[in-house]
Amino acid sequence: MDQAVHTLLVVLALAAISTAAQVSPPASDIKSSSRIDSHxxxxxxxDLFLKMLERLNLRLVNVTLIDPHAPGYDKTEPQTSIVSKLTGESRxxxxxxxxxxxxxxxxxGFAETTIAHLQSTFxxxxxxxxxxxxxxxxxxxKSGAYVMPDEPAFAPVLExxxxxxxxxxxxxxEPKSSWQPLNPEDPHYGYYKANPGWHMHLHPERPSYESIIAARDRMLAAHPKLRVIGCHLGSMEHDVEEIATRLDRYPNFAVDTAARVVNLMLQPREKVRAFLIRYQDRVLWGxxxxxxxxxxxxxxVHRWETAYAREWKYFSTAETLTAxxxxxxxxxxxxEILRKIFHDNALRWIPGLKNASCCGGLPVD
Ligand SMILES: [Zn+2]
Structure with missing residues (x-):
């Protein structure tokens, strides 16, 4: 090949690579576009907090729950009334x-009553x-047995x-470590020390980790049209391979990262990175x-901003953190993968977020 032509081809090839690299916006642009904390x-x-959300261009999914041991959160009210108004109040x-x-x-009448209640919330x-x-x-x-996620009475509600x-x-x-003795090395040590009621190692009469995960899996299989997001990495925080097995098996299943990024940090970096790249459509940031x-x-507000900055740093940069x-x-x-995990996957897996009437008419970018 003529040297001049060869040089020209090399230059063109380099130009093509650099153009391709520019097709994806740099990480800083993702940060300035909206991110959705899904949990x-x-x-x-x-107002200070709302201003922070606007400054960071963040949207949130605010989750209500019933915890029979938490006064004020042991019933659907007053949470439902308070939280449902927040969408409008938060612009x-x-x-x-x-x-x-x-x-x-x-x-x-459990199914009928529950369905009517959920319809009113929708x-x-x-x-x-x-x-x-x-x-x-x-x-x-009533017979004293623990109720599992695949309990048939829940099926019409899930449908x-x-x-x-x-x-x-x-x-x-819970995290798998809940079934193990307290271990100061475990990221959830502080939680189980402070909340012995959820430290299953102290309650051997309760169901095993494996039996609950198996019942959850049967629930996923029984309702293939139901989208399910497994909160907290689907309680398989200890090993991304466990998550991958379920994501392969159940197309209706995704996971959020809520309060378990530390468990990702403590697994081998390349393994976690490969997992997130392979399952880039199935993981939601929360x-x-x-x-x-x-x-x-x-x-x-300072605490939230610090936490958000730390998680963004972990996912988007090669900088060093301590965990x-x-x-x-x-x-x-x-x-392009950051954009999916921090934004697009929330809209895909929780399509109601795209509905302007639910979300104040904000443009969804
Ligand atoms: Zn939560």
Missing amino acids: VHVAPPP GRIGWASTFDPAGFEGA DKGAVAVKIYKSIGLDLKN MIAAQNRTVLAHLA TDMMELAWEKPDAA GGRRVQGLELPP
């Missing part, structure tokens, strides 16, 4: 997920329905959610950030 718990916030920044009380599942703009770990770990039937094109946010089971009192709004006393390198995911 938070917030009481009506002060469309805060969508919401409703829930239902599973405790009466053996009563006559009419008020709920885009998803949360089910909570009390199913599997706490709720018992209705699918028919209404809503999504289930399933927080089922944090589980919580603010129910707003006693010190400045400090709270569990270890130094961890960020994943530096490509911009």
Whole structure:
């Protein structure tokens, strides 16, 4: 080949590579476009917080839940009334997920009453329905057996959610370490020390980790048209391979990262990176950030902003962070994958978020 032609081809090839690289926006542009935190718990916030959401161009999915051991959160009200109004009050920044009380599942008319309740929440703009770990770990039937996620009484309710094109946010089971003795090395050590009621190692009479995950899997198989987002990496936070197995097996299943990014940080970087690239359409960014009192709004906003910056740094840069006393390198995911995890996947898996009437008419970019 003529040297001049060869040089020209090399130049053209380099130009093509550089053009291709420019097709995807740099990470900084993703940050300035909107991100959706698909899993938070917030009481009506002060304007300071709404300004932060606008400044960071963030939208949130505010999740209600029923915890029979948490006064004020042991019934659907007053959460539903308070949270459903927030979408408008937040200028469309805060969508919401409703829930239902599973405790009466053996009563006559449970399905009809629950379906009517959920329909009323959908009419008020709920885009998803949360089910909570009390199913599997706490709720018992009349004969004293623990009730599992594939309990037949829940089936008509799940089918209705699918028919209404809503999504289930399933927080089922706990991190696997809940069934093990307290271990200061475990990222969830502090939680189980402070919440012995959810530390399953202390409650050997409760169902095993494996039996709850298996029941969750049977629920996924029984309702193939129901979109289910497994909260907290689907309680398979200890190994991305466990998540991959379920994502391969159940096309209706995705996971959020809420409160489990630390578990990703502690697994081998290349393994986690390959997992997120392979399953780039099935992972939603969520944090589980919580603010129910707003006693010190400045400090709270600072806490949220710091947490958001840390997670963004981990996913988008190759910089070093500290997690569990270890130094961890960020994943530096490509911009197009960041965009899916931080934005597009929320809209795909929770399509109600695209509905302007639910979300204040904000343009969805
Ligand atoms: Zn949560």
